[in-house]
Amino acid sequence: MQVIISNQSKEPIYRQIYAQIKKQILTNELKPGESLPSMRQLAKDLNISVITTKRAYEELENDGFIYSIVGKGSFVCEQNNEMILERKMKVIEEQLLSAIQNSKEVGIELEELKELLTLLYKEDT
Amino acid sequence: MMENVIELQHVYKAFKGFELKDLSISVKKGFVTGFIGGNGAGKSTTIKLIMNLLKPDSGTISIFGMDYKKNEKEIKQRIGFVFDSNIFYENITLAEMKKIIKPAYRKWDDTLFNQYIDMFELPLKKNLKTFSKGMKMKASLTIALSHHAELIIMDEPTSGLDPIIRSELLNILHNLMQNGERTILFSTHITTDLDRIADYITFIHNGQHIFTKEYYKIEEEFAIVKGGTNLLDRDTEQEFIGIHKTNHGFRALTANKQRTKNIFGDTVIIEKPTLEDIMLYTKKGEERC
Amino acid sequence: MLNLIRKDMILQKKTLPFMLLFLFVYLFVNVSTSWVAIVFCIVIIMNAFQTDETSSANLLLNSLPYTRKEIVSSKYIGALIFIFLTLLTIFIGNWMIHREIMQWEILLFITSIVMGLISFAFPFSYLFNSKYLLIGFGGVFVVYMVTLSFIPNLNDRVRELVQTVLSLDNSLFYLGIILSVGLLYVLSWILSIRIYSRKVF
Numbered sequence: 001m002q003v004i005i006s007n008q009s010k011e012p013i014y015r016q017i018y019a020q021i022k023k024q025i026l027t028n029e030l031k032p033g034e035s036l037p038s039m040r041q042l043a044k045d046l047n048i049s050v051i052t053t054k055r056a057y058e059e060l061e062n063d064g065f066i067y068s069i070v071g072k073g074s075f076v077c078e079q080n081n082e083m084i085l086e087r088k089m090k091v092i093e094e095q096l097l098s099a100i101q102n103s104k105e106v107g108i109e110l111e112e113l114k115e116l117l118t119l120l121y122k123e124d125t
Numbered sequence: 126m127m128e129n130v131i132e133l134q135h136v137y138k139a140f141k142g143f144e145l146k147d148l149s150i151s152v153k154k155g156f157v158t159g160f161i162g163g164n165g166a167g168k169s170t171t172i173k174l175i176m177n178l179l180k181p182d183s184g185t186i187s188i189f190g191m192d193y194k195k196n197e198k199e200i201k202q203r204i205g206f207v208f209d210s211n212i213f214y215e216n217i218t219l220a221e222m223k224k225i226i227k228p229a230y231r232k233w234d235d236t237l238f239n240q241y242i243d244m245f246e247l248p249l250k251k252n253l254k255t256f257s258k259g260m261k262m263k264a265s266l267t268i269a270l271s272h273h274a275e276l277i278i279m280d281e282p283t284s285g286l287d288p289i290i291r292s293e294l295l296n297i298l299h300n301l302m303q304n305g306e307r308t309i310l311f312s313t314h315i316t317t318d319l320d321r322i323a324d325y326i327t328f329i330h331n332g333q334h335i336f337t338k339e340y341y342k343i344e345e346e347f348a349i350v351k352g353g354t355n356l357l358d359r360d361t362e363q364e365f366i367g368i369h370k371t372n373h374g375f376r377a378l379t380a381n382k383q384r385t386k387n388i389f390g391d392t393v394i395i396e397k398p399t400l401e402d403i404m405l406y407t408k409k410g411e412e413r414c
Numbered sequence: 415m416l417n418l419i420r421k422d423m424i425l426q427k428k429t430l431p432f433m434l435l436f437l438f439v440y441l442f443v444n445v446s447t448s449w450v451a452i453v454f455c456i457v458i459i460m461n462a463f464q465t466d467e468t469s470s471a472n473l474l475l476n477s478l479p480y481t482r483k484e485i486v487s488s489k490y491i492g493a494l495i496f497i498f499l500t501l502l503t504i505f506i507g508n509w510m511i512h513r514e515i516m517q518w519e520i521l522l523f524i525t526s527i528v529m530g531l532i533s534f535a536f537p538f539s540y541l542f543n544s545k546y547l548l549i550g551f552g553g554v555f556v557v558y559m560v561t562l563s564f565i566p567n568l569n570d571r572v573r574e575l576v577q578t579v580l581s582l583d584n585s586l587f588y589l590g591i592i593l594s595v596g597l598l599y600v601l602s603w604i605l606s607i608r609i610y611s612r613k614v615f
Contacts, residue, residue, distance in 0.1 A: 007320075010397070012341055044299040050156060051324035051339050178476050178615045201479035212470040214425060225424055228417040266510075335476045 017056035128154040131310040136184035145332040160312035205274030209281035220249040230272035238271040276341030316400035348382040352393035367406030378406035418488035441507040454530040533602035540609040
């Protein structure tokens, strides 16, 4: 498992860890059932405090990416791809909705918004 | 179900010209707590109270859930300590020092002791007087770690040490924390040492407990705000703990990042604070009042 | 607590044999045995006391799993051991050099004087600092030497006085001395624990 953290980043360190592990789970680099390093080991390896890795693991667990067994450690959850997709879609929907609302407030037309979306989408990749 | 290894409740202690006021602090088991505060804030006094080198005028102190009045020896059996000054006898060797201290502890472990001696490359047969500051700290740490202490209390262990030794020390502390049974209380004014190791930060100022927080919460709650002085008025100034104004703008510390963001929006720059910022602006804020 | 006494022995390791040897040699120079013994006892005991008087030593001892009561008690018991060692050396020395068995009355006399002095010196030093004590002792010594130059036979007179006291053939009298010195020592011990418990490091 690769985790690279930046101290300069605006993003809190536990968010960085969370995002990187999550990405590796979603891309199947970390296989279901695979064990993660203990949070104390990871803290030591990354040279950060235990509470930071603890927070990252807790959030991963809350969001259903990993599970922990007391005394044994943390493992990658069996991923239900459909569920993940569904969950993601819902988030995207919400975000788009708020974008639409904002657009309406200032009178941006649908065409204009679509153009913007296309532009941003291409830019990001 | 988090257990507190150290618990101070409403502790009051007065000296000539200095007092600790109603100090209530707890230190959680299995974590590293960084203890910060300026010179004369009461860090050393608090540590001495925790070690029973001082007795509080009022309030209670409990260590491992026990009380010094009844269980002094039992408590101290389980504590390892490192002070900023050398507290060993100067005219003897480290081997002799070990001979003196070893019988005091039930769980003394010679193998462990020798491991640290090897790791730190400390001479056993040389007079302690000839040790450099870094060597003295390492010797102190070796003794503190050789009896399987559950609580390690360090008063300014890194002061006056070079970055390499400080980094070595932090690595050792990381190793110690692996089994989750150990607790470390670490006072320092070199706050950058804490970035890498501290789980909780306890901040005291002028004998008063300002806060104890998870390290990451500090970044979430506190922020350094920079902007033009025209943004400041009596109301907006209330948002800040301390403000530093110049002809070119202001820099201030807020304890409520989100609210400050809502108030000022994009008119200000918001940055991550360092522990030093927090110490500095708390002092500034007080001067203003 | 025995560890604490052993600690004093380790710390005195370099000076103690040297001191005892010096004492042994001193016996050749036929001065008053009692006088020499008393001075040596006090010097050794106060030397051990002083090593633990610095704030760093207090910090160390009180951070180790010892109670303040034990720290003080170790000094009182240690003092008795140092007295015993000194007397043993003198006893053996006297026997080897002068082929004479020392009178037990003299041993009792030395022990009583040393214990009496310690009974004052320890609480005083816990309360203030032993360095003032040494200044005091030094002063007394100087005064004594000066008086000696005015009254040349002062030493003899003191010796005479001691002899008269020792020749008092009254076991009740000795018992009284033992009891009162013992009582003084114990009271001083309790007082020292009281003082030391309230100390701030």
